[in-house]
Amino acid sequence: MRYSWPGAHAAGPSCAIWCRRRRIRASHDDRHRSQSAGHPSWRAGHDPRHPGRPRGDHGVPHRLPAAALLGVGPATARTLISYGLATADQIAATPLPTLQRILGTATGRQLHRVAAGIDPTRVTPGAPPRTFTAEHRFPRDELDPGRQRGALTHLAKRLGARLRAERQACDSLALTVQYADRSTTTRSRTLPEPTAHSPGLRTAAHALYLTLGLQRARVRCLTLRVGDLCDAGSVSRQLTFGLDDDKARRIEAAADRARARFGPGAVRPASTAGMP
Template sequence: MCTAAGGPAAFDVLLSVLRDITPVVEALPPDAALADVTGSTRYFGRDAAGLGALIRVRALARYDVDCTVGVAANPLLARMAAHDGPPGAVRAVGGGPGEAAAFLDGKPVGALHGVGPKTARTLCDYGLDTVDRLAAAPLPTVQRLLGARLGRLLRDRAHGADPTPVSPNAPARSVGADHRFDRPELDPGRRHRALLALAAELGLRLRADDQVARGLTLTVRYADRSATTRTRALPEPTAHTPALATAAYALHDALRLQRARVTAVALRAEDLTGAAGTGRQLTFDPRAENIRRAESVTDRIAARWPGLLVGPASLAGLPRRSA
């Protein structure tokens, strides 16, 4: 598992460096990728951790992009190793007897891939607040709490088991933006405001490229370094800021975060296609047409004066950061 901070350019660099090492690379937008280096260790004469160090050196030396590398026997442990500490390192989980259990021991249950805030709260309410306690719990107990399928899946993961293969893919045609809060944000109103800023930025970029999106992905990152990602198809292909913002709000509100300590939110417009080949639903609402006309005006202003931020008044003073 490799992650790189720095936006789309850094993500492209990460994929390029990984594919120089192995053809088995699974892109995980916006900033991560899984790579199976089983077939590369003999060719390069290095073990997996050594290849992780080589990846970091190449990315830094050739492109001035730092990345974090997690090395383990399966994707679950590699993901957790990559997020187990500050960015910019190679962290390995050994494959020997007991090494996975030692790595997982004492970690919050929310650190397991697939455990969102709601599931974590359910487990914590019953005292299963760490990975080792979840691993020690009887399977029937966990299944009564979470359901048969999810209970078995998460208990297996608590034992460090993950049979999921690395599936080579091409990065989807998408564009994204993210916002990192100065401190963990509890106020849903401020999170909505950040999402509106991201929707406005995505809409502007899509319209500038004459593209529309068929789907939208929201990623929410928390103070415990866990994250939740949700995707939904849009009712119709669009680059219209209000439509993107409405979908972002719906994704956010469906998570029912309540008192979650959110450190960052990211939006990614998915499955892009040319705007010329798509239609849109006509409306008799004059306000909708006025908003579209206003968008075209602000787009021309932004194109002429790139340093000038033009958009909803509620975004005044809120920084925008691309992903």
């Protein structure tokens, strides 16, 4: 099933969403939707690009090039072609042990399933996203490390508040820095334990920032991303001695209640004043 929204003007952008029971079918349809004018839908047993050519039992075109299969990059495609496996039907007909000897155990198994149109992954309606992202773009290229760290603090606070509002916790953190010449650098790390605690995210974000060793760098944009999300109710927390951590969490809970009542900017660190 395909839903499309043409642009408001003849030269405007258009949008198409492919709906399938299996992710692989939607991915194949989306990859090849621009092959024919008008973005026709593919129906079971029919390939609109080649009306007289049947499709595979699971909806994958027989002669689909190996490079067009989900998860196949240029290097893997070259390897497959060197063994005479240039199309989906040839790969699907190849015994699984042979593919695993060529590509490795995991990659061979995955490709064998993809070529046959087998994908056990189902789309879960209403499932939470796998990552949350927050971005701060400076009004002009920023040289001051203090302001850069202040922006990181603000991003960590925003992500922490969103995680708690969605009842999620994250297990990884990634920082992307964009410079004045539009080049970027990314650093990531796995957290000691899943968390939605803003101070913990802030500490990890500042640690990633320090690993960059920026020396008078002109920073244009900072992007912080939390990943490997899980249900916060299933997360265990390491107990610590002292009352500082519990006090910080109680303050955080009170701040969340204030934001829920008066808006997201009701409570924030003074160093982040004026940031969106």
